[in-house]
Amino acid sequence: MKKITLAFLLSLGSASLAVAAEHTAHDIVQWTPTTWAEAQRDMPKGDVAAGEKLHSTMFCASCHGAKGESTTNNWPSLTGQSAAYTYKQLLDYKSHLRNEDDRAHIMVVVAKMLSKQDMADLAAFYADQPLPCPNGLSKPAPSLVTVGDPKRLITPCAACHGANGQGGVNETTALRGMPRDYFIRTMEMFREGHRNNDTFKGMSQFAKPLTDQEIAMLADYYACDGKKETASNQASAK
The missing domain is CATH 1.10.760.10 (Cytochrome c-like domain)
Structure with missing residues (x-):
């Protein structure tokens, strides 16, 4: 399994170089409040079970943890994020609106493999997981x-x-x-x-x-x- 995961990640790294080159000529369109509201209305209904399967088959756990709870400082935690948040980020990766560094390049490649239904399913799965720090934030707030x-x-x-x-x-x-x-x-x-x-x-x-x-x-x-x-x-x- 580790060999398969490594091979998959290496292939993403190679593909990200091509994506980076494509990005220079890509016509990126920024969201407006109107277009984002329309995208939310058109967002498919997500299926948690289908999202969990995608999380496994797309090797999301390799970076984001078994259920989306990041265990390193390199990648964000996805557990407990709203479905709209995750869905939007995946749309942004797919359109190259998010392509800010090498790690983002990898996500651009991944997002291009996903349909809007896939994105909604993944978003539903992560939203169904509990937020980190179940007891909340104990430090005094700045x-x-x-x-x-x-x-x-x-x-x-x-x-x-x-x-x-x-x-x-x-x-x-x-x-x-x-x-x-x-x-x-x-x-x-x-x-x-x-x-x-x-x-x-x-x-x-x-x-x-x-x-x-x-x-x-x-x-x-x-x-x-x-x-x-x-x-x-x-x-x-x-």
Whole structure:
């Protein structure tokens, strides 16, 4: 099984190079509130069992964990994410709207193999799993989470992502239990303009004025008492 998984991932790596070349000439269309609302209306009804089968046959577990619960800092946790969030991200990968780094290139290749029904099924499977940190976030919330920073026009994280990082409505990400390094990398991508698939440009505007220290502080807060970081460090030390 490990040999099959490695071969599959290596083939994705090779294919991602072709995707990267194609990306330069690809006509990317940004979402508008209207087009995203239409996409949500047209989203197929997801089947949890079919999504679980796809999670296995497409080797999603190789990066995202047995049920979508990431066990390393390299990949995001998918458990407990809303179906609309996961569905949108897969659409964005398929259209090249998300293609911000080498890891995203791999997902672009994977998404091109999926139909909209497949995407909806995977989204339903992940949404059916419990969020990480079942007892919630125990650390005191930084002021950026609870009140933001009015002087810099920064909206509090909790306003969109929930008071306990559980996510908001529709495609708003659940942040609770997100691996620390992945969180930092994502915020830096938004801040530097390398990732720009946020429909209302909310994350791009929020991340732009943040310092490295502030991003690291938020990452520590949402990472379930640093358990993700510890697991990653232990794995890399072996």
